[in-house]
Amino acid sequence: MFRQLAISCLFAVLLLPADARTRPHYGGTIRVEVNGDPLAVPSGLARDLLFDGLTTFGPDGSVQPALAVAWRSEDRDHRWQLSLRSGVTFHDGSPLTATSVVNSLNRSCNGHCPWSVVHAVGSQVVFTADSPMPQLPALLAEDEFLIALTLGADGLPPTNPIGTGPFQFVSAVRDTVTLAANQNCWRGRPFADTIEIRGHRAVRDQWLDLSVGRTDVVEIPPEMLRQARQQQLTIVASPPVTLLALQLLTTSALANPMLRASIAQAVDRSALFNVIFQKQGDLTAALLPQQLTGYAFLFPPDRNLGKAIALRGGLTTASLKLAAEGDSAMQLAAQRLALNLHDAGFPVQVVPGNTPNPDLLLRRLPLESSDPAAALAVLMHSAGQNDPANASTPSALFRVEKNILDMHSIVPLLDLPRAWAVSGKLRDFALRADGAPDLANTSLESTQ
Amino acid sequence: MSLRQKLLLLFSLTVAASVAAVTWTVLIRIRQVFEVRDQQETALFVSQFQREFQHHSDEVAAAVDRLAGGDQARTMAFQITQSGDASPYLTTAQSMAQSAQLDFLEIVGADGNVISSAQWPARFGYPELAAAESGQAPFLKREDLPDGTTAIGLFAVRAIAGAPSIRLIGGERLDQSLLADLAIAPGMTVGLYIDPGTAASTAGSAAAAAPSFDATRLIAAEGPLPGAAGYQKLIDAAISSGREMSGIVYPTARRQDSVNATVIPLKNQSGAVLAALTVAISRTGMIETQRRIREIAYGIAGAGILLAVFFSLWIAARVSRPVEQLARAAEEVAGGNWDVTVSERGRDEVSVLARSFNHMTSELVSQRDRLVQSERVAAWRELARRLAHELKNPLFPLQLTVENLVRAKGLPPSDFDEVFSESTTTLSAEIANLKTIISRFSDFSKMPRPELQRIDAREIISRVHALYANAAAVDSARLRFEMDIPGEPMPVDADPELLHRAISNLVLNAMDAMPDGGIVTLSACPKGETAELRVSDTGQGLTPEECERLFTPYYTTKQHGTGLGLAIVQSVIADHHGTIAVESGAGAGATFIITLPRAAS
Secondary structure, three states: OHHHHHHHHHHHHHHHHHHHHHOOEOOOEEEEEOOOOOOOOOOOHHHHHHOEOOEEEOOOOOEEEOOEEEEEEEOOOOEEEEEEOOOOEOOOOOEOOHHHHHHHHHHHHOOOOOOOEEEEEOOEEEEEOOOOOOOHHHHHOOHHHOEOOOOOOOOOOOOOOOOOOOEEEEEEEOOEEEEEEOOOOOOOOOOOOEEEEEOOOOHHHHHHHHHOOOOOEEEEOHHHHHHHHHOOOOEEEOOOOEEEEEEEOOOHHHOOHHHHHHHHHHOOHHHHHHHHOOOOOEEOOOOOOHHHHOOHHHOOOOOOHHHHHHHHOOOOOOOEEEEEOOOHHHHHHHHHHHHHHHHOOOOEEEEOOOOOOOOEEEEEEEOOOOOHHHHHHHHHHHOOOOOOOOOOOHHHHHHHHHHHHHOOOEEEEEEEOOEEEEOOOEEOOOEOOOOOEOHHHOEEOOOO | OOHHHHHHHHHHHHHHHHHHHHHHHHHHHHHHHHHHHHHHHHHHHHHHHHHHHHHHHHHHHHHHHHHHHOHHHHHHHHHHHHHOOOHHHOOHHHHHHHHHOOOEEEEEOOOOEEEEEOOOHHHOOOEOHHHHHOOOOOEEEEEEOOOOOEEEEEEEEEEEOOEEEEEEEEEEEOOHHHHHOOOOOOOEEEEEEEOOOOOOOOOOOOOOOOOOOOHHHEEEOOEEOOOHHHHHHHHHHHHHHOOOEEEEEOOOOOHHHOEEEEEEEEEOOOOOEEEEEEEEEEOHHHHHHHHHHHHHHHHHHHHHHHHHHHHHHHHHHHHHHHHHHHHHHHHHHHOOOOOOOOOOOOOOHHHHHHHHHHHHHHHHHHHHHHHHHHHHHHHHHHHHHHHHHHHHHHHHHHHHHHHHHHHHOOOOHHHHHHHHHHHHHHHHHHHHHHHHHHHHHHHHHOOOOOOOEEEEHHHHHHHHHHHHHHHHHHHOOOEEEEEEOOOOOOEEEEOHHHHHHHHHHHHHHHHHHOOOOEEEEEEEEEEOOEEEEEEEOOOOOOOHHHHHHOOOOOOOOOOOOOOOHHHHHHHHHHHOOOEEEEEEOOOOOEEEEEEEEEOOO
16 A cells, blocks of 8 residues: 555656646746738737637637637628627726628738628628628738727827737837737737747748857748758648639720630749659649648649640730739749740730739748638638639639639649748747747746 | 122132131041041040950959859859759859959859759740850850840859869950040040840740841940940940941031040950940040031121222222223214323323323324314315305306496487496395305294194195195196105104294205106105104215215305205204204115104194
């Protein structure tokens, strides 16, 4: 008996430190370096920490409640009614109201909303539209529709970004944004006291800083993921969460669908996949990834230059402007696509990403939702195109997607993951559905 | 054109032509000198450029050699050879080019396709033909760039040590930085023209275009070359022919901005022209010098012309003025003034001519005086002869009558009385005759001054016609009078009595000229500013000699005429500021024409 008791006590003594090691610590500063602007709209890393949406995507990609606790559709999805979470306050202490939500939504989409009218009814936010909005909860989880305070207590727009997220804005000095833990967050206090996000940092420099301990989280673009693994960095990568696609303007020079079809056949995905993006992600000619729909293999991604030239049929166009959103890899991919299109007889000029109304735009579109229909709706909304018809079955969804692809206004190229390298000080580092780090639930190994 | 003007023109043309010839020769010589200097400077610069070009070639070759033998390239080549995967080295060319300070660098695999490109990273997988030039001397090559432009570079191809199938093609851009290293003489402008060639991309563009001059591609060390469009002709010629071209280029519309330009084509290994070096030397100095010389020439020409004016005036004073004086004197002599002389200074031909002229006029005056003298003597002789003749006629009867009276003294008184009476009658008659003769001579010497008044010439003609026509009416078969006057008045300022007497005298002469009868015609007609009165007969007419002497006093063709009638008529007409003339032909009668100035009506 004593022996058993002694053994039990010994186990208990041994287990106590183990429990202490696994329990997350509060406090400390998490330092993050990214290539882009932390406050950029959308997809700025700091925005996810400052603001909440009415809904959000869970780690599994499902739509989950956030500032809205419940929602209900009426009139065959023409009207949606969302109930707000009670007791939520902005960082300045002002309560979250339906009116503040409506103001934020109206400002965020600036007249190009998926809905016709949004208005507050008590503690509820009501959306109405002329066409059905079956995927509105998923759309509201997009970064674009995060809720921010638009009017302060003095009736003027706040000078700093104010939201309801787990961290609140402290300062933005040069390229570094400093956030402090929101003690009153409706989700509970985050573990870290402070997060410093340094933006506009070159990837090589980020890696150097990580190696010397000057930062805790750095960005790893897909094209450098292979190299990062070779360098033995601690990498956390998402499944493919973005679709690299070539978006074609269906007016002016490319109004002829045959020309767009020719371009779709001329692009060389394998060169992008094998060389530029270093075999990361997946080749695709479908809008939604294979693991989400199961039918993506029905859209062959192979290049067919002969067919492209035949589809062009000797038609010549004025010089097409091809722009690319994003980093150097995107610019390189754009140049490669320009060469591909030259091969098919299209004169193409690569222009800066901020060029208005380019004929061709290389961009990344989100693939966050685990629901294929919702993912397609979010993707099409991000591409600035009409919501697709609702499809409840895989075959219906296939037809919808095929119809979209047959218009050749979007040419899917690659499904790409997002990846981050982290220091050994972080605990419970995980990625959210969009591949961004979930820093609210990340803690530091030690605050000493 | 006067002699003075001719001299002025001759001197001016001579001066201007001389100055122009000298100026033209000097300008040509200056241009030649400047052209030789420009050619020497251009040759010097081209030599410098070739040295710099060779220096850059050596630098490129050395840089690519270093890269090809470096650890990075050898490791890369080894791993590519081992794994067969070149994709991890997509950006290697950029880092290598940066470390070697090369503008262009491509890594080409064993299949001749690009593994990595510094200048166009997206070109991986495309073939690169220049890889076949491995190991050779640096060469010029046109390189297409992602932005659609093309550049020219000095390239060297080297195989990586230990992996000869993998090659590096490194290059340095041929642009204004090359020019910046060159020492450029003052007044010299150097440009580099990068021929865009056809717009074909590596993969073969459908939008290939014909080669064409693009002024923006002609650059100087400090930026775009001003007036680049002016070089088009030379550059096009140099590119198409592959030979050096020279000529004058006008970058602006101003001539002083023009340059002596030389275009040197830069070729690749196959002889195709990829670029052209332009060396332009300003012609401002030459043009300014020419301008100054031209200004000096203008000044000299102007001064020369002024001198020509002065000399022409001086020579005119020496030569043309005596000639002009001679001409004026000759005109005066022609006008009847023989008492004119000209200056005889000097010993030249004009002086001889002046002396001859003076001698001629003096001789003329002398002869005229002698002629007048002789005419005066002849006139007095004629007068004496006439007086003697006229007086002798009555004196002879007087003498006979007196002798009869003397002889009748011995006759009986009754016979004496009869003789006496007849003698006194005869004496009275002859004495009256003598008085008449004397009064005629007296009248001729004392013509009264006309008392002018405004009259109608037609009335005078009518009065004379009426006077004589009535008298002739009794013998109208032999003598007939006709009159022809106009309907409108012919006002003249004249003394009607004197004019009447003059015309009557002419009528009497006409009647005398027709002893066998005929027709006397009186007529009047206006002739411009004059009134013309005519008296015509149908007699035997006058010889030309008679016509010339007809108005000479005391000249007569009649047996008993005094020769004063027509002289008096001429005197009367002259006192009326008119003229009288005679027209006659043998057997065609004679017509006396009185011309009087018409008075205002």
